[in-house]
Amino acid sequence: MNSVSGITLRGVKAVPVEVEVEITGGLFNISVVGLPDAAVREARERVRAALRSVGITLRGRVAINLAPADVPKEGALLDLAIAVAIACVQGGVKVKKPSLFIGELALDGRLRKVRGAVPAAFLAREKGWDIYLPEENAAEVSLVEGVSAWRVRSLGDLFAHLRGEIELPSVAYCEADYSPPQADPDFSDIKGQSAAKRALEIAAAGHHNLLLVGSPGSGKTLLARALKGILPPLSDPELMEVLLLRSTVGNSISAVRERPFRSVHHTASAVALCGGGSTLRPGEISLASRGVLFLDEFPEFTRDVLEALRQPLEDGQITVSRASGSVVYPAKVLMVAACNPCPCGFAGDPVEHCTCSPSALDRYRRRLSGPILDRIDLHISIPRLMPEELVSLEGKCGESSAEVAERVRAAREIQVKRWSGYGIGSNSEIPEKLLRRKIVLTPEVKSFLLRALNRVRLSGRGLSRVLKVSRTIADLAVSEEIMLEHVAEALSYREGEALSWMKI
Amino acid sequence: MDENIKTLLLLNSLEGQGRKLWHALKRGQLSIDELRKCDSKLFTELGITERAAVALKTKIDIRWAETEFEKCVKLGIRAVGIDDGYYPAKLKDLKDPPLVLYWHGNEKKVPLRCIAAVGTRRASTYGRRIAQRIGEYCAHSGIALISGGASGIDGNAHMGACKSGGKTFAVFGTGADVYFPRSNANLFRDIRECGALLSEFPIGSQGEQWHFPRRNRIVAALSSKLIVVEAPLKSGAMITAGIAAELGREVWAVPGRIDEGTAFGSNKLIFEGAYPLTDLKDFFEASGSAIFSNNDTKKEPMPDIDLSPEEEKILKILRLSGGQTVDNIALEVKMSAADILKTIAVLSAKGIICSSGSGRYSVNV
Numbered sequence: 001m002n003s004v005s006g007i008t009l010r011g012v013k014a015v016p017v018e019v020e021v022e023i024t025g026g027l028f029n030i031s032v033v034g035l036p037d038a039a040v041r042e043a044r045e046r047v048r049a050a051l052r053s054v055g056i057t058l059r060g061r062v063a064i065n066l067a068p069a070d071v072p073k074e075g076a077l078l079d080l081a082i083a084v085a086i087a088c089v090q091g092g093v094k095v096k097k098p099s100l101f102i103g104e105l106a107l108d109g110r111l112r113k114v115r116g117a118v119p120a121a122f123l124a125r126e127k128g129w130d131i132y133l134p135e136e137n138a139a140e141v142s143l144v145e146g147v148s149a150w151r152v153r154s155l156g157d158l159f160a161h162l163r164g165e166i167e168l169p170s171v172a173y174c175e176a177d178y179s180p181p182q183a184d185p186d187f188s189d190i191k192g193q194s195a196a197k198r199a200l201e202i203a204a205a206g207h208h209n210l211l212l213v214g215s216p217g218s219g220k221t222l223l224a225r226a227l228k229g230i231l232p233p234l235s236d237p238e239l240m241e242v243l244l245l246r247s248t249v250g251n252s253i254s255a256v257r258e259r260p261f262r263s264v265h266h267t268a269s270a271v272a273l274c275g276g277g278s279t280l281r282p283g284e285i286s287l288a289s290r291g292v293l294f295l296d297e298f299p300e301f302t303r304d305v306l307e308a309l310r311q312p313l314e315d316g317q318i319t320v321s322r323a324s325g326s327v328v329y330p331a332k333v334l335m336v337a338a339c340n341p342c343p344c345g346f347a348g349d350p351v352e353h354c355t356c357s358p359s360a361l362d363r364y365r366r367r368l369s370g371p372i373l374d375r376i377d378l379h380i381s382i383p384r385l386m387p388e389e390l391v392s393l394e395g396k397c398g399e400s401s402a403e404v405a406e407r408v409r410a411a412r413e414i415q416v417k418r419w420s421g422y423g424i425g426s427n428s429e430i431p432e433k434l435l436r437r438k439i440v441l442t443p444e445v446k447s448f449l450l451r452a453l454n455r456v457r458l459s460g461r462g463l464s465r466v467l468k469v470s471r472t473i474a475d476l477a478v479s480e481e482i483m484l485e486h487v488a489e490a491l492s493y494r495e496g497e498a499l500s501w502m503k504i
Numbered sequence: 505m506d507e508n509i510k511t512l513l514l515l516n517s518l519e520g521q522g523r524k525l526w527h528a529l530k531r532g533q534l535s536i537d538e539l540r541k542c543d544s545k546l547f548t549e550l551g552i553t554e555r556a557a558v559a560l561k562t563k564i565d566i567r568w569a570e571t572e573f574e575k576c577v578k579l580g581i582r583a584v585g586i587d588d589g590y591y592p593a594k595l596k597d598l599k600d601p602p603l604v605l606y607w608h609g610n611e612k613k614v615p616l617r618c619i620a621a622v623g624t625r626r627a628s629t630y631g632r633r634i635a636q637r638i639g640e641y642c643a644h645s646g647i648a649l650i651s652g653g654a655s656g657i658d659g660n661a662h663m664g665a666c667k668s669g670g671k672t673f674a675v676f677g678t679g680a681d682v683y684f685p686r687s688n689a690n691l692f693r694d695i696r697e698c699g700a701l702l703s704e705f706p707i708g709s710q711g712e713q714w715h716f717p718r719r720n721r722i723v724a725a726l727s728s729k730l731i732v733v734e735a736p737l738k739s740g741a742m743i744t745a746g747i748a749a750e751l752g753r754e755v756w757a758v759p760g761r762i763d764e765g766t767a768f769g770s771n772k773l774i775f776e777g778a779y780p781l782t783d784l785k786d787f788f789e790a791s792g793s794a795i796f797s798n799n800d801t802k803k804e805p806m807p808d809i810d811l812s813p814e815e816e817k818i819l820k821i822l823r824l825s826g827g828q829t830v831d832n833i834a835l836e837v838k839m840s841a842a843d844i845l846k847t848i849a850v851l852s853a854k855g856i857i858c859s860s861g862s863g864r865y866s867v868n869v
Contacts, residue, residue, distance in 0.1 A: 201842075488850040
């Protein structure tokens with residue numbers, strides 16, 4: 001039998017699909033078995049026309065079996081494997097080495113781009129197989145090291161290559177560029193807002209989730225976008241994870257180590273955010289993995305969407321279970337939530353007046369409160385700058401993203417060194433047990449914290465959060481000891497502070 | 505079980521008509537037995553309406569008073585009758601004092617002298633801050649704070665007093681067990697600890713619109729000084745101020761901006777002769793010495809704290825003009841934003857400055 005395989009996707013994993021073909025006499029007919037979905041079944045027409053274009057005319061009964069038979073197959077990327085398997089039986093083509101073939105066929109025999117090329121490349125590398133893929137997918141696969149891949153422009157070329165008539169171009173490994181991507185917007189592009197910039201720096205350094213509260217037009221979205229620019233570049237394993245996810249959904253891929261930034265509209269459903277659907281696609285939270293997930297108008301998200309976010313935020317991954325099986329997607333995001341201080345947006349503004357009724361305020365606040373806020377370490381309010389304040393800031397652009405990014409990188413290095421033995425990468429992930437043991441405060445700081453606790457009445461979880469943020473602030477200051485000023489600053493980002501002036 | 509309190513509960517639930525009957529009982533024009541029988545002839549003579557008589561009869565038939573008393577016991581609410589020793593004497597200044605005060609909380613007695621702080625629910629950041637400071641000062645001066653438990657000024661004043669360990673009493677326009685607004689439920693639980701929730705309305709009463717002016721008269725009567733923190737022209741706080749003035753209580757008002765609707769009422773009070781509250785420290789020193797002239801337990805509201813040069817620098821800027829952002833401060837002092845934030849954090853942890861609106865800071869008054 002031939003060793004022609006294609007793949008189908010299960011989550012972000014490629015499952016090998018062996019393609020078997022039998023052709024017998026009789027009236028012309030093609031049938032595909034092995035749980036094909038509509039796209040796979042329609043491959044019959046594409047494959048027949050494409051084969052015709054290279055001079056292979058099908059006759060008789062063609063039975064195509066996709067093994068293993070009990071795994072549902074999806075997508076058009078099996079076209080090529082089917083075509084090759086048929087050609088092996090009828091067209092005098094030989095596949096000498098076990099190989100993966102992926103690609104969607106055009107009627108004239110050209111190959112079209114598919115999603116899932118990177119998972120397929122991973123599979124090929126793992127099994128030591130060759131992989132043949134469409135020209136357009138070559139760029140993403142070139143970022144995967146150690147794959148013997150061939151770029152295929154058309155079916156004719158491929159058959160010529162398999163017959164040994166020509167040599168297809170191979171895909172050469174090229175390492176992703178380590179030079180930091182241009183930050184857009186850059187920190188120096190944002191006027192003022194030094195307090196918020198500082199909070200972003202802490203968030204980036206310790207991987208702390210962030211809530212921005214501010215009037216319309218105060219610059220919440222701009223700040224959230226700027227966060228991407230101060231995060232350290234993706235490491236190799238992180239880059240692979242991002243590649244895998246992007247390739248799975250067919251997003252464009254570039255060879256930079258820029259972290260993903262996904263902005264989600266508040267009308268998004270829980271499935272869109274967390275992944276799922278009948279064909280099991282990763283959600284926004286997975287696509288933002290290793291990067292920033294930005295939720296603007298946070299209180300407008302429906303309750304079940306916010307509730308659904310809780311578990312992945314805690315675990316860094318999300319398990320989507322469906323009748324057809326369950327898959328695990330990575331979901332290691334830095335969440336940035338933004339909201340107005342009240343429905344009209346002007347509560348606490350020095351000039352504009354809040355026109356919200358007390359009951360409307362109450363409703364709004366109730367939507368904001370709850371367990372999801374507990375997962376957010378830093379709460380900051382963003383002042384809407386008055387025109388005269390903006391003018392006075394003219395020409396004072398502050399630090400650039402690159403300078404801040406350097407401090408963030410240094411702080412992350414300290415954390416990795418400290419926590420690598422415990423299997424965690426950042427201060428925000430410190431488990432409760434470790435927190436009590438490893439974060440030791442001097443008596444002076446302890447008494448300060450106790451006094452503050454009496455005043456602000458922090459919950460147990462709130463206290464751990466303050467301690468974790470204090471640790472990050474101390475790391476940014478390259479201080480092994482947590483000082484009073486670090487704790488004081490961490491306290492000022494505590495839950496509710498940003499909203500305190502609209503309480504009661 | 506005390507028959508007297510049951511009668512009072514019953515009559516209290518009939519509002520004005522009940523008070524008439526109570527006076528008749530006091531004057532001996534009516535005996536308890538006659539009341540129980542709902543003698544219609546006698547009732548007409550006393551000027552009791554048909555509707556009230558029917559209501560009374562029904563309530564007696566269904567043993568309403570007994571059930572009400574049981575409810576009180578179950579909820580841990582005390583019913584303090586007008587003839588009870590714990591009944592605040594100052595309420596009798598009113599021409600229509602409540603016959604029963606439902607009382608839920610640890611504090612058994614409203615001190616003779618206390619300060620009421622009232623104002624709008626749609627308070628500005630400034631108003632909320634001042635209200636909270638008044639509560640804190642009350643706590644530090646050992647003076648009890650009375651207010652209406654509403655959101656906005658009332659809630660912030662209560663919160664300030666509670667958090668600083670003072671005594672505070674909230675007078676409800678609902679039943680003492682009905683927490684309105686719901687968002688203040690936690691605050692009310694705290695007030696039960698460090699003061700009491702008071703109401704003249706039966707257990708489970710919802711907040712009818714006409715309840716709140718009634719509630720205001722109790723707030724006014726219980727206070728010895730009333731501070732209107734921030735109130736628009738037409739508001740409950742203005743009604744309270746009117747009643748307080750009638751009862752001969754000192755009325756104070758916090759000056760507000762003259763272009764802000766939320767302060768038109770309180771500013772008008774000043775124009776009409778209320779004392780302007782221009783300095784909290786002075787006010788409480790004066791109140792403290794007048795009210796508790798021999799009180800040793802009086803605490804200093806603001807203890808002296810050693811400040812670092814950086815803290816002094818920032819404090820100086822904020823003293824000059826409040827509501828500054830970190831950027832504004834950075835323009836004035838040569839410090840990095842991170843250092844300014846740290847200093848601000850330490851200063852606010854010490855209680856010297858506070859957040860005044862989104863991302864802005866002011867000196868605490």
